[in-house]
Structure formats: structure tokens, C-alpha cells
Amino acid sequence: MIITTVKELREYLGAQRTSGKSIGFVPTMGFLHEGHLSLIRRAKAENDTVVVSDFVNPTQFAPNEDFESYPRNIERDEQLATGAGADVVFYPSAEEIYPRGSSTFVEVAGDITRVLCGASRPAHFKGVTTVVAILFNIVQPRRAYFGQKDAQQAAILIKMVADLYMDIELIVCPIVREEDGLAMSSRNTYLSATERAQAVILNKALREGQAAFEKGEDNVEKLIRQITGKINEAPLACIDYVSIYAYPSLKTIETVSDKALAAVAVRFGKTRLIDNIILEK
Amino acid sequence: MIITTVKELREYLGAQRTSGKSIGFVPTMGFLHEGHLSLIRRAKAENDTVVVSDFVNPTQFAPNEDFESYPRNIERDEQLATGAGADVVFYPSAEEIYPRGSSTFVEVAGDITRVLCGASRPAHFKGVTTVVAILFNIVQPRRAYFGQKDAQQAAILIKMVADLYMDIELIVCPIVREEDGLAMSSRNTYLSATERAQAVILNKALREGQAAFEKGEDNVEKLIRQITGKINEAPLACIDYVSIYAYPSLKTIETVSDKALAAVAVRFGKTRLIDNIILEK
Numbered sequence: 001m002i003i004t005t006v007k008e009l010r011e012y013l014g015a016q017r018t019s020g021k022s023i024g025f026v027p028t029m030g031f032l033h034e035g036h037l038s039l040i041r042r043a044k045a046e047n048d049t050v051v052v053s054d055f056v057n058p059t060q061f062a063p064n065e066d067f068e069s070y071p072r073n074i075e076r077d078e079q080l081a082t083g084a085g086a087d088v089v090f091y092p093s094a095e096e097i098y099p100r101g102s103s104t105f106v107e108v109a110g111d112i113t114r115v116l117c118g119a120s121r122p123a124h125f126k127g128v129t130t131v132v133a134i135l136f137n138i139v140q141p142r143r144a145y146f147g148q149k150d151a152q153q154a155a156i157l158i159k160m161v162a163d164l165y166m167d168i169e170l171i172v173c174p175i176v177r178e179e180d181g182l183a184m185s186s187r188n189t190y191l192s193a194t195e196r197a198q199a200v201i202l203n204k205a206l207r208e209g210q211a212a213f214e215k216g217e218d219n220v221e222k223l224i225r226q227i228t229g230k231i232n233e234a235p236l237a238c239i240d241y242v243s244i245y246a247y248p249s250l251k252t253i254e255t256v257s258d259k260a261l262a263a264v265a266v267r268f269g270k271t272r273l274i275d276n277i278i279l280e281k
Numbered sequence: 282m283i284i285t286t287v288k289e290l291r292e293y294l295g296a297q298r299t300s301g302k303s304i305g306f307v308p309t310m311g312f313l314h315e316g317h318l319s320l321i322r323r324a325k326a327e328n329d330t331v332v333v334s335d336f337v338n339p340t341q342f343a344p345n346e347d348f349e350s351y352p353r354n355i356e357r358d359e360q361l362a363t364g365a366g367a368d369v370v371f372y373p374s375a376e377e378i379y380p381r382g383s384s385t386f387v388e389v390a391g392d393i394t395r396v397l398c399g400a401s402r403p404a405h406f407k408g409v410t411t412v413v414a415i416l417f418n419i420v421q422p423r424r425a426y427f428g429q430k431d432a433q434q435a436a437i438l439i440k441m442v443a444d445l446y447m448d449i450e451l452i453v454c455p456i457v458r459e460e461d462g463l464a465m466s467s468r469n470t471y472l473s474a475t476e477r478a479q480a481v482i483l484n485k486a487l488r489e490g491q492a493a494f495e496k497g498e499d500n501v502e503k504l505i506r507q508i509t510g511k512i513n514e515a516p517l518a519c520i521d522y523v524s525i526y527a528y529p530s531l532k533t534i535e536t537v538s539d540k541a542l543a544a545v546a547v548r549f550g551k552t553r554l555i556d557n558i559i560l561e562k
Contacts, residue, residue: 107386137446160385
């Protein structure tokens, strides 16, 4: 079932809540793939009613980014989401989420939003935290599900929920990958055949970094150098960043002593891909 | 009953909610006066369970302002609040509301936060919207009560709730005044006897402005000039602003055509007082 307005969704969820049903929520930008479906299945296993939002949020795209071309297919999304256990697909217009004159923002300040993707996408996470706060207030779920693929987003949202005392449990689920290791992403559809073949280098390089770490290398600079070198073996790869930070604080470290996030962003032509792996002793 | 931790408050309110009770919420900075008590009475009349928060929020004070000296008296507050119908007084520490590393903000952008008190207190409303969002998430009330005395704050919070789709009804209650017309305020205790006698000029000037409006004067500049002239009759009065804006948008107007807010901020020595009146055709 597709619902497009806040009013209808609230009526539906109000009735669910009155009859004691727990609500699980999976916010997405649509064009669902196996990664999203794994979140929906988990949400259905842990809650009575599952809401999937399907909203390409304009405020998290910069003017030069791919908001217009971002892939969309609501009919297919509804089929896939329902098949995975969703009870409702919430598919609002931009005007429904941001009515005329809307000017309230939720922002997580500090390094956590400045490093990694925050460096090249300065307004991105403010758009993410604002839309997620709005969606949380509309859906009022008991649990919400996010993918580890967007590790920085997950860390920021965990912080937002804690700092603002939102009464919601966030659950971060593992990255789902193609057979060759490429992390699933709606943006993978942008890749040409040659780019697609080379894109596997992100995961390969991260796994090599992890292997080196497991053999005893804990120097962040050396690990970054190794991952960078591997990615550069792919002729079309243009690195945005290769970074290692403490996880989930995203604080700067020189040595991996506890839990750390190794994360990469790499462009292939116009397509920007991200991937990451957790290093843990 | 005083509760000081979020955990205890959530346990108490969870039980209330489970037994079907509606929750009304009155956020205050304590040192309760008849204005606060009128909000608590109304909350009790319209809800089963009433929570009053008593928290002098540090983030809405600038370094040069009166955070340290702001009057406090939790024992008296509990007595007064309970007498007016409060079931719980939530009295958290600053560390409880802002645990170490807390860095998430809620901000309403635009003229609404830049005019009036926003001009001389640039970070004030960001502190207000953040703490109110946190308190709303902790208490999760059906209705929350604010005084018209802080008219700009009320307008901003109404916008925050609408923009972020918070599922809470905001109710703005009339200003409660001393017998001579001075608007009740915890800060009135700062006034010397001479200042206190002259402070009545805020309300007098606003009422004269309203009388002129009702006789047909709708030119904003002329109304402001008249109110300003009247306030300046009090020798100790030092005007911060005398302004008229559309209400509740706080947009600039030249003529009062619909609903407008006439608002003043005036210093007496170190004490800054505010007052306002609605002009409506």
C-alpha cells in the first residue's frame, strides 16, 4: 500500500498503535535493492507493522549533485518492499515534507559531520538529520533501520537520537554486496560496464587493509597508504577520500587501538561510490 | 513529586501512557509566578497528567547575560506547581539534558528568529528550540503550554512544531499581569523599588498604542513612535526595541492590516523586561 500524505499515514499508524502494534521504520530514497530489502526483512521480523519511506530528499543534495537524475521507480519499489514485508510505503512529495516556508533544521555539529563525506558535501548531513527527524516525528516508530553502508550517516543519526533524547531504537544492519564484493547502491546503475568492472576495487582495497590490520599493522597512515595504492590500480578510479577514524565517534586517531572505521569514497566518471569496513581488535 | 532523571521520568510517564492518560506539559525556567501557574491550571484542566519542567537552560543565555543570577527556588516551585495541579516537577541537571559531547541543535531559520529579541540575543532562540525539542522528546506530551508574554518564542515554537511535524498541540495562554499592569516575570525580582514603579510604563505604552490603533491609526511607524515616546517618559527606561510585526509570521509590515504583534524590550538598570500586545482588526 502506498500512502502519500502525512495525514493519511498518521491515521493509519494511529489505528495500528491503538491496537498495540509496534512500528518499525526503514527510511530510504527508493530504487530499492537487496540492501534495503534486508533492512525491511529485519524490521518485519522485529516489529508488527513496517513503514518504508521512499523519498529522494532534495535538501541533502548540493546543486551540483545528482538529485534530478537519481534513479526512481515507485511501482517497482512498492512491489519489492511489500514482498520483503513492508505494510506501507510512504511516498510523499517534497511539498508534503517541506511545506511552503518550512525553515527548521536539525544539525549535528562537530567533527562527526565534518570528516569523510562531510568534507566534500558540507550541507549533506544537515539535510539528512533534518529529514530523518521529520520522518521520525511523522512515523513515531519504536525501531528504525539503517545500513552500515552509510556508516557516517548511521553514526550521526545515532548521535542525533541520543542528543535529542528521541525515544527510538536505531539498528544498523550489515552492508549487502554483489557477488564480486561491490556494495549495493542505487547509484551503481550509473556505472558503465568498464566502470562497474573496476568498481569492485573499493571492497578489494578495504579487505586488503583489513587483512594487513589483522596481521598486526595498526598505523593509520600506513593502512591508508596501502588502501590508496590498491584503489589506484583501477585506472578509472578517482579517489575522494581514504580515511580511518575511531568508530562511532569519528574522532581522529593515529593508531587503531579499539574499533575503527576504514572508509573510502571514489569517483568513476560522474558516479561517486562509498564503501567501508570496521577494523576491530 | 520532583523527578531529576530522564530515566525515572520516562518510567513514570510510560506507566501513565499505558493506562491511557493524556499528558500535558508546561516547560518553565522555574521561580514560578502566577503566569506559570495559569499555564499549569489550564494544562490540568485539559489533560490527565501534568508535567512541569523546571530547568534554567544554559544554552539560551549569552555569556554576558544573567544565567548565574537567574532566580531559583525548587522547593517553592514544587509547592506552587503541585498546588496548581502538576503531577510531576521535572528538575534535571544541565548534564542530564546535555550529556558530555552533546552537539545536536534544532534551529528555526529566517526573520522569525532574527527580529525583536533575536537581534540583541542572536543565539537565544537556537538554545530555546533545542531545549524544547529535547524536553518534548523526553516528555512526549499531547499538549504543551506557553505564555503569550514570550510571543516571539511562542511563534518560533509553533513554527518548529509545524516544520518538524512534531505530534504535539501547542497552546499559547494570555499574559498574566500584576495589578498595575506589569507583566509577570521571574526577572521582576531584580527591580529596585524605583525601577519597579517605572516598569509599568511598558504596558501603559502598549495600551496607548492599542487605543490609537483602535481609533484608526494603522501606520506602523506612527504607532511605534507613539509607544516609544510614552516609554521614554519613564526616566530609567532604556529601550532595546519597540516593534510591530505581522503575527505570528513576524514578517515586516508598514500598515497593520490583519493581526500584528506590538512588542517592546526595555532595560531598567541591568534588568531587561519584555511585553507585548496583539493588534487585531
